[in-house]
Amino acid sequence: MTVDDGGFTMSSYTIRDYTPGDEKSWLRCRVLGFLDTAYYDSVERVKPPISIPGFELVAAGEDGTVAGLLDVSVDGEPATIETVAVHPDHRRRGLGRALLAEATARAAATSATTLDAWTRDDPDTLTWHRAMGFAESDHYLHVYANAYTDDAEPKRAIAERRPDLRPVVLFLHARLAEEERLRKEFARVHVCRRFAQPL
Numbered sequence: 001m002t003v004d005d006g007g008f009t010m011s012s013y014t015i016r017d018y019t020p021g022d023e024k025s026w027l028r029c030r031v032l033g034f035l036d037t038a039y040y041d042s043v044e045r046v047k048p049p050i051s052i053p054g055f056e057l058v059a060a061g062e063d064g065t066v067a068g069l070l071d072v073s074v075d076g077e078p079a080t081i082e083t084v085a086v087h088p089d090h091r092r093r094g095l096g097r098a099l100l101a102e103a104t105a106r107a108a109a110t111s112a113t114t115l116d117a118w119t120r121d122d123p124d125t126l127t128w129h130r131a132m133g134f135a136e137s138d139h140y141l142h143v144y145a146n147a148y149t150d151d152a153e154p155k156r157a158i159a160e161r162r163p164d165l166r167p168v169v170l171f172l173h174a175r176l177a178e179e180e181r182l183r184k185e186f187a188r189v190h191v192c193r194r195f196a197q198p199l
């Protein structure tokens with residue numbers, strides 16, 4: 001597809017399948033695509049795989065750089081958009097619309113009869129979904145308990161049993177003496193250390 005930038009240039013993009021060679025560019029596009037949204041701190045360092053019959057689409061610029069991406073998983077019914085992002089420098093050029101059109105056609109060829117997209121309360125993203133014909137229905141909350149925001153939040157979340165709150169991600173501090181035990185229990189453990197030098 002060719003897009004009139006409104007200036008002296010015309011930009012061409014290709015909607016195609018993701019290939020392993022796109023990974024670095026895909027990850028960068030995702031980070032920057034999410035940076036000004038309600039998913040700003042959702043960062044992947046390795047492309048999450050999508051298994052067949054799901055699919056992974058990208059909108060690639062003339063030099064092959066990923067300018068937009070859309071992943072769909074198909075696990076019975078419905079098909080679900082796992083990730084959609086257009087790089088901020090390439091927005092409002094129809095890339096999101098073109099990616100979705102291709103995704104809709106491909107999803108329709110699977111067993112799925114519905115295309116779901118779960119997203120947060122980011123105004124521009126909501127506007128796009130509505131403009132693309134999605135109808136809004138079920139809602140639930142994403143809640144972060146962050147001591148760097150308010151020291152009391154994590155304690156408030158887990159100090160007592162709260163059946164109304166389901167833990168999904170917790171960020172915890174522990175003593176170095178617990179390292180061996182905690183590394184057996186948790187996949188991601190970092191040793192945070194102080195560096196200092198005299199002034």
Ligand SMILES: CC(C)(COP(=O)(O)OP(=O)(O)OC[C@H]1O[C@@H](n2cnc3c(N)ncnc32)[C@H](O)[C@@H]1OP(=O)(O)O)[C@@H](O)C(=O)NCCC(=O)NCCS
Nearest residue numbers: 037083084085086091092093094095096097124127128131
């Ligand atoms: C939503 C998103 C994918 C849209 O991509 P895009 O390529 O910029 O959108 P398109 O150019 O296809 O827009 C199609 C239509 O959607 C509407 N739209 C899109 N972005 C809009 C915005 N910021 N404000 C108002 N309307 C908007 C318009 O009607 C637009 O048509 P128009 O430009 O002819 O007026 C992009 O803004 C994005 O990556 N947002 C972050 C995504 C995100 O939060 N993902 C997390 C959930 S997985």
